[in-house]
Amino acid sequence: MKVGIVGATGFGGLELIRLLKQHPEINELILYSSSKKDEQIQSVYPHLNGLAEGTLQAIDHEKMPEQVEVLFSSAPTGVSASLLPPLLDKGMRIIDLAGDYRLKKQGEYEQWYKKEPPERKWVEKAVYGMPEYNRENIKSAQLIANPGCYPTAALLGLLPLVTKNLIDTKSIIIDAKSGISGAGAVPSFTAHFPVANDNLQIYKVNRHQHIPEIEQMLHHYSKTKDPITFNTHLVPMTRGIMNTMYATVNEGTTEREIEDTFSEYAAQHPFIRLSPQGTFPYTKQVYGSNYCDIGWSFDTRTNRITTVAVIDNLMKGAAGQAVHNFNLMNGFPENAGLQASPLFP
Numbered sequence: 335m336k337v338g339i340v341g342a343t344g345f346g347g348l349e350l351i352r353l354l355k356q357h358p359e360i361n362e363l364i365l366y367s368s369s370k371k372d373e374q375i376q377s378v379y380p381h382l383n384g385l386a387e388g389t390l391q392a393i394d395h396e397k398m399p400e401q402v403e404v405l406f407s408s409a410p411t412g413v414s415a416s417l418l419p420p421l422l423d424k425g426m427r428i429i430d431l432a433g434d435y436r437l438k439k440q441g442e443y444e445q446w447y448k449k450e451p452p453e454r455k456w457v458e459k460a461v462y463g464m465p466e467y468n469r470e471n472i473k474s475a476q477l478i479a480n481p482g483c484y485p486t487a488a489l490l491g492l493l494p495l496v497t498k499n500l501i502d503t504k505s506i507i508i509d510a511k512s513g514i515s516g517a518g519a520v521p522s523f524t525a526h527f528p529v530a531n532d533n534l535q536i537y538k539v540n541r542h543q544h545i546p547e548i549e550q551m552l553h554h555y556s557k558t559k560d561p562i563t564f565n566t567h568l569v570p571m572t573r574g575i576m577n578t579m580y581a582t583v584n585e586g587t588t589e590r591e592i593e594d595t596f597s598e599y600a601a602q603h604p605f606i607r608l609s610p611q612g613t614f615p616y617t618k619q620v621y622g623s624n625y626c627d628i629g630w631s632f633d634t635r636t637n638r639i640t641t642v643a644v645i646d647n648l649m650k651g652a653a654g655q656a657v658h659n660f661n662l663m664n665g666f667p668e669n670a671g672l673q674a675s676p677l678f679p
């Protein structure tokens with residue numbers, strides 16, 4: 335299969351190159367760049383020497399539908415709204431890693447992202463690409479809105495409890511922490527080494543753009559409209575997200591029910607792993623892999639559950655989940671190209 339990547343020189347794009355170069359069903363990978371046309375990818379990134387050599391091509395709406403069958407778009411949020419519709423109108427199948435097509439409710443994208451919204455037609459057609467919760471719709475999708483990194487860890491840790499009505503959605507608090515690669519390849523002041531190193535920073539307090547994305551899925555499965563508290567911290571590490579999540583357990587819910595719920599969930603999904611009871615995952619145990627590892631504890635003293643979910647933001651939080659979606663869209667084995675073990679230590 336012939337596949338292309340837009341935003342190939344960004345962090346998400348590089349992770350896609352790493353995965354797609356060793357994907358058994360891909361025989362041609364075309365890399366598009368808005369800023370480095372005609373440069374060699376291995377000259378820009380020497381770690382790709384001998385592994386993924388090739389000339390970066392200009393984004394060309396006429397040529398692309400002829401060159402590739404499926405396109406991964408890993409451009410910054412706000413770009414896809416204008417970049418993708420001409421390609422979609424020509425029938426291209428696209429997996430978009432950005433936030434443009436994730437929010438369904440009219441007005442929400444403008445409110446949280448402060449950007450011009452994408453064309454309504456494609457927002458409605460876009461399928462939220464979270465395989466654990468949307469497998470069947472993903473299989474027939476033309477446009478995948480790949481989930482955000484924080485929402486991935488939050489939803490994978492909370493939805494098993496929410497779908498079984500084991501927790502009170504009004505009580506949910508998500509304390510999220512991310513490594514700096516989550517901020518992309520171009521450092522801002524806060525993500526710049528002298529500021530980020532040896533430091534712990536909370537940011538976008540109560541106004542993070544992933545709040546409506548998390549609520550959209552929680553509301554869909556809980557049939558409630560409760561808002562959540564969600565806050566994010568920048569941690570001086572390269573990769574990884576840890577979401578520590580708190581919620582009040584509904585009356586009558588037993589520890590045994592919670593345990594069975596998580597065990598069944600992990601058994602059903604190839605990239606969900608449950609930590610042995612009483613133990614909690616750390617980010618390094620999923621480093622470079624597509625796993626989401628989950629641990630939990632029910633505090634009978636406060637009647638609250640603490641759930642911890644860890645992912646690699648560039649893998650399960652971005653490129654890995656995108657490749658999982660690609661596999662589902664094409665009828666390939668779900669784990670094709672995603673079998674590498676986490677890198678440890």
Ligand SMILES: NC(=O)C1=CN([C@@H]2O[C@H](COP(=O)(O)OP(=O)(O)OC[C@H]3O[C@@H](n4cnc5c(N)ncnc54)[C@H](OP(=O)(O)O)[C@@H]3O)[C@@H](O)[C@H]2O)C=CC1
Binds near residue numbers: 344345368431
């Ligand atoms: N980093 C992460 O952990 C996650 C990122 N995401 C999302 O994935 C997308 C990519 O993120 P990330 O790789 O971190 O970001 P980067 O900033 O590292 O990379 C984005 C790339 O997009 C390309 N680009 C920039 N402007 C334009 C434009 N106007 N038109 C076309 N391409 C453009 C650039 O590559 P070039 O100059 O070669 O075109 C750039 O390197 C974003 O939408 C982000 O929100 C989602 C989940 C997690």
Ligand SMILES: CC(=O)N[C@@H](CCC(=O)OP(=O)(O)O)C(=O)O
Binds near residue numbers: 482513
């Ligand atoms: C560490 C860090 O800065 N992370 C970014 C993740 C952004 C992202 O992936 O943005 P969209 O999914 O909204 O496109 C942030 O918190 O904004």
